[in-house]
Amino acid sequence: MAAKTQEEQRFGEMVDGMKIWSLYMPRPYPIFKQGHVEKTYSKPLWHLQDHFDPRNPSLVAPILDAFKPDFCNVHYLTGLGHNVLEEIGKRDIPVMYVMPDMALSCSKLTMFVDGKTCEKQCLTCKLSARSKRKGIRATRRIGFCAPSRANLERNARFQPLADYPTAHILNANKYPTPTMARSPSETVRFIYAGRLESAKGVDVLLSAAEMLKADFDFTVKVVGSGAAEPDLRARFDHHDWIDFTGHVPLQQAIDTIAGSDMLCIPSIWMENSPGVVIQALGMSVPVIGSDVGGIPELVRHDENGLLAQPGDVESWREALHAVLSDRARLTRFQTNAANRASEFDQDYLGAKYLAFMDEIRNFTPASSAQGNLADTSRNAASTAHAS
Structure with a gap:
């Protein structure tokens, strides 16, 4: 290294x-x-x-x-x-x-x-x-x-x-165990956790949430820091239902996600396999995510969360509205997220890595196989000529 x-x-x-x-x-x-x-x-x-x-x-x-x-x-x-x-x-x-x-x-x-x-x-x-x-x-x-x-x-x-x-194969990461559990709440608690960059689409999430606040009781916690933070604070920090925490230690971030009702990942670029989504689902926290990159491979629409169009404020408004207007749906998402937690187990993923490593070790490239066949043919021809 x-x-x-x-x-x-x-x-x-x-x-x-x-x-x-x-x-x-x-x-x-x-x-x-x-x-x-x-x-x-x-x-x-x-x-x-x-x-x-x-x-x-x-x-x-x-x-x-x-x-x-x-x-x-x-x-x-x-x-x-x-x-x-x-x-x-x-x-x-x-x-x-x-x-x-x-x-x-x-x-x-x-x-x-x-x-x-x-x-x-x-x-x-x-x-x-x-x-x-x-x-x-x-x-x-x-x-x-x-x-x-x-x-x-x-x-x-x-x-x-x-x-x-x-x-x-998902990354076989070991994440800290949360030290707190989600408590019942009449207020729906949304959370974003990650870097605050333009490609992360946090402005899309907060703009969509603004459109719904007059009709529903919810909060949005924004955990993280980055180049877009000053602009986001200037546009949205006057709302008392939005909380910008800035950068926090990993354990605190884990605990904050575990205590939330739903994680929101509004990325507009092709996320690979966001670790924060895996962390959330592994803690029975469902996800609203952008339908782009590797996010839809983790978030199954209307099963353990919802998918919205990246960069589309109206699509995100509809996704948030679907959860806020139907608490039974949110409860179902949380149950389904818990049922899939074993898919993110470190030992389960490690076994898949070991099996793939064995496949590589025994791999014979097509060009090598052809070369070996050609060598065999030449050797056979030489033997026949000698005879």
Whole structure:
């Protein structure tokens, strides 16, 4: 993994029973400072180094030789260098490439620009994807896993994933247990939890809620911080039924969600598989979510929540109204959410990962099979000629 400073580098040290290597990569700034860079030339230079710097594989190669892994789980190569995949391929180490975002196909990781999802790649993303494709092709046994089908299918439009094993498996994250339970309330308690950015569509949720407040008793708690927070506060903070908490510790966020009646995720971009949705459903808190990306794979419309059109205030007003005007429906959503909690169990998901890793380990690429067949034919012909 990448180290924050040169002093924090580790070379095979035992930490909690595991050997750890942590490298400070040659970059204008460490990955941990992304988004806080003042020099404009630093970012493009950083990305060029992340794709092509020959020091990336040369730094990782000695670690591969020292540790001699039987299997490699690649979760996030950004910051270590995408060209290290070729070094793994040289050693024929089987690889599970987990795709938490669109990094294989987009240099910005999101394929979302100016408030819209990109339908095709720009020149920069094409060049980036071509470089990454070289690493894919250099790895004989590789498989691709994404926490959402939408993410898997979209990456497959721009990369040759169909030639390799693929799987849709949710992240096997372990979340803190809530320390409080939901208490009965006549007031319906909606909550948003996450970053406050324009792509998250929080303004859509709050605008829709404004249209209903005169007729229904409810509150909306907004948990999180981000670039859009000042604008959101300026527009909506005068309402006494809206509570902006700012950033809070994880345990407090978990407890706040657990004590709410319904989570709202109004994203307008293609969310992969939002962890906050999994947390909520696992705590029997149903969800109103945008019908985009991986959200509809978690939220089953009119079963454990509702789906609304991303960016559409009227669609979100209708979804909120459907819950506020029918408390029996809300109760049914909560019961159904509880019944699906086992689907997010860490051991259940871990078993699916292990099965997929075994599939990758035993994978024979079509080109390799053809090559082996050709070798067999040539050997047979040579034997016949000798006879």
